[in-house]
Amino acid sequence: MKSKKILFIYSVLLVVVLSLMIVLYTFSRKKEIVLPRDFSEIVNSGELNIVTDYNPIGYHVSGDTLAGFQHGLIKALEQDWKLKVNIFLENSLDKNLQGLKQGRYDIVARNIPVTTHLRQQFGFTESINLNKQVLVQRKPEFNDSITPIRQHLDLARKTIHIHKDSPVILRLQNLSHEIGDTIFIVQNDVYETEQLVMMVAGGDIDFTVCDEVLARKLAKEMPEIDVDTDISFTQLESWAVRKDSPVLLDSLDAWLSRFLTPASTHSLSHRK
DSSP states (O other): OOOHHHHHHHHHHHHHHHHHHHHHHHHHHHTTOOOOHHHHHHHHHHHEEEOOBTTTTTBBEEEEEEEEEHHHHHHHHHHTTTEEEEEEEEOHHHHHHHHHEEEEOOOEEEEOOOOOOHHTTEEOOOEEEEEEEEEEEEEEEGGGTOOOSSSSSGGGTOEEEEEOOOTHHHHHHHHHHHHHHHHEEESSSSSSSHHHHHHHHHHHHHHHHHHHHHHHHHHHOOOOOOEEEESSSSSSEEEEEETOOOOHHHHHHHHHHHOOOHHHHHTTTOOO
16 A cells, blocks of 8 residues: 555656656747847847858958958948948857847858859848859969969869868868769868868968959968969858848848949948
């Protein structure tokens, strides 16, 4: 009789514990829900959360101040929209987009190569830039007189080092299928693209891939590198917002169409 009573108590306690676990799990799941935050919510809050990446073209330190194409656009947007802009720096595109999904950011303000896959998940502004990916390799005079690769077929069995989570991974995988042979891709989670270019120049690795705008800027500083072999066609590059922020997207597009005149674009990199 006593054992039955103890068993009954244990059963009741087990039910209570399981119920608490279900309640806590449900509560934790609810916390993951991202509340809608479109243009009206942003204006009402008075703050706009933007993430961008740090690089010599888009956002960087110049002397004692900040400069770059993205920096110029963000500061102009802050001034025109009269909002406090909170800027976050994160070089990983995957982490940028994950933060966007989770509501940490309202806008990913960097040159994102727009693909069909990404369009299914995010809203993209009208193009803010045209760019393409190029192969970074050493010139013959810095590479034992080896002729630089010019044909994609010659990339077969070659090893290309890229930054981990780089959007160029998909292009290289597709290129491997196109040439019918393996291109070995090494994803580096320590060094950014700029550092990988420096490693090519120094002879530590043979190949990396970089967007053309950045590659040509770096080539002026590193005479060892050759950046004349295209890896991709010219691509549209845009900013990203969440799918559930259509008014924000429309507002951005309207602002960009007014702001991105040839004169303003020319001065963006020097805006402080």
